[in-house]
Amino acid sequence: MIARETSSATAAIDPAWRLAGPALFLVLLLILALFRETVVDMASIWWRSDTYAHGMIVPPIALWLVWRLRAGLTALTPRPSYLAVLLLAAAGFGWLLGQVAAVNALTQFALVAMLILAVPAVVGWQVARWLAFPLLFLFFAVPFGDFTQPKLMEWTADATVAGLRLSGIPVYREGQHLVIPSGNWAVVEACSGVRYLIASITVGTLYAYLTYRSLWRRLLFVLVSIIVPVLANWGRAYMIVMLGHLSGNKLAVGVDHLVYGWLFFGIVILAMFWIGARWREDEVLPQASVDVPASGSRASVAALLTAGVATVLVAGLWPLALWQLDHATGRELRSLAPLGSIAGWQKSDAVSPYDWQPRFAGADAREQAVFAHDGRRVGLFVAYYRNQDQQRKLVSSTNVLVASDDPVWARVAGGVKEISFDGQPVRVRTAELRGLESSRLLVWQWYWINGRWTSSDAIAKAYTALSRLTGQGDDSAVVILFAQQDRPGAGDATLGDFAAVAGGEIGNALRQTARGR
Known part of the structure; x- marks a missing residue:
């Protein structure tokens, strides 16, 4: 049984809402317009992904939840908060970081945070607290969890x-x-x-x-x-x-x-x-006590308009900053700088299982080769990225060694290992792949981000953001070595020997490619 209080029927509506309501609605629309590309990206994921299809109904549910609280809401007095405007600026910077690092979830969470913070910025924290759950529920619209x-x-x-x-x-x-x-x-x-x-x-x-x-x-x-x-x-x-x-x-x-x-x-x-x-509690919709403000304490028309304009201007700074960064992009890349000779190792034909290829899409340039020495073989794969965006980027959930539906290869083990490469210690990710004919490959993988080595996806994203924000571009690459694991430890020894002599040449080739920006 649901019990509702009826005293709200006589609750006074604060006259400031005649301006505050439309002002807030307009501010929210302008923020959505400023960040329309992020909005479209979110909506496209809702549409094509079964996992995140629920995102389409989250905004309507949030609006319905606000409607349920309308009686108490209209009795509150709108009072703009410039602290919320500052917090909105921080959320906008988070959006910019997500854009330069090509992290979809960060840009989308930041956009939702800006929409939420626009409420206290224009109409005050008292209203935002009243609508806390409906506002926070909007975060469920962000496609996140993979x-x-x-x-x-x-x-x-x-x-x-x-x-x-x-x-x-x-x-x-x-x-x-x-x-x-x-x-x-x-x-x-x-x-x-x-x-x-x-x-x-x-x-x-x-x-x-x-x-x-x-x-x-x-x-x-x-x-x-x-x-x-x-x-x-x-x-x-x-x-x-x-x-x-x-x-x-x-x-x-x-x-x-x-x-x-x-x-x-x-x-x-x-x-x-x-x-x-069985343990439900009868619902009593909360009602706001009617707080008649003292003379002069109600938000003036000028204060509401100033808060609304400040909110939109602060939000608009970040798309402008991104536009400036995008105009500092490097020129189009067509090929990697040539790889120098690797002492003791000669290029060889790619025979099975060395014809295996990792799945890294959208690269500006790539190189795959097989090197042989004393009957041992090592495969080298490099995919190079420049001027990355949300659809074409180095670190992505779709860029993998082996897809789950691969008809030939399956990943059966993984780990991490520290090696010496290009004159410095590098922590690499390892994986063991099994083929249909019981052939096995040991794979080492790590990233090069504008001169920095790492195997961590998160650190690679952070390096990319730092590089772009400091005007150095976003040149990045994945380096993958692989060798046949015909007996325990054989692949590690082969890859270790190759990495020790090839690190300098691979590093030089990547640096020369980056200097051609």
Whole structure:
């Protein structure tokens, strides 16, 4: 049963809203117009991605939540806050950092933060506190969460293997690939459960806000909405493998694999909401006490207009700053500087498995070659990027060694290793790839960002942002070495010997390419 207070019907509407309301609406529209490219990027992700399709309904839900609070809202007195304008400036700088580092999530979070901060900037913190949940709920519109996929996939594989073994089914596991007597299975991105997790957190947070009034119950339900989908996804993965195994691979394969998964997830989430409803608290919509301000304390027309103009001007600084940085871009790159001779190593033909290629799209220039020495071979792959943007960039979730749907290669192991390269210690990422014909490749990967070496995606992004902000451009490259791992340790020894003598030549080639900006 929902009880509503009726005293709000007689609540006075502060006359300042006649100007403050339209002013806030206009400021929000202008901010959206200034950052329209970011808005379009977000909307395109909502449209094409099943994982983030919920983003399309987040703004309408937020507006509905504001409408529910309208009675108390109109009784509040708008009072602009210049502190909020300063905070909005900081969010704008975050947007600029996201743009120069080509980090979509950072630009989108920053844009939402600017929209939220525009509310206290124009109409004050009292109004913003009143609308705290609807405003903060807008953050769920940002497509964010893909970074959890590797860990969720690992946990799902762990749980599936444990369940199968408890069921008496022998399992051989290599990476995220499982082999049982009835066939082979792989835990890929779609099996990570990130879709279930994001959907559950979004809906669970809204449900907690609407169902409970006490903070601890709301937080507890949000926590449950995080844990339950993870556990449900483990059960879903185990159930699908068992269905396939027991049916001779006639069930839970192909399209029905996903259908069964969503059906199971839906049942679990509905059960979670049904159980949560047992402790619901009758809703009493909060009402604002009518605070009649003393003479002269109400925001003047000049103050409201000044705050609105200041908010738009501060927000508009950052697209202008980006425009200036974009006009300092380097000239178009067509090829890498030639690689000098590498002592003891000669170029060789690329025979299997050295014809393998990493998946790095959008590079301005790339080089792939195979070098041989005393019967040993090393593959070298370099992809070089300049004038990067949100669609074409070095560090991206789509730039990988092996895609999950690769018909030939699968990644079965990974780690990190410290080597000496180009006269300095470099921490590289390692991976072991398995081919269809049981051939194996050991791969070393790291980045070069305008003269700096790193294997960290986050540090590479930070170096890129720093380089662009200091006017040095964003020239960057990925360097990948690979060798056949025909016996334990053989690949490491081969790659280590090659890196020791080739580091200087590779570094020089990258630096010469950058000097041609």
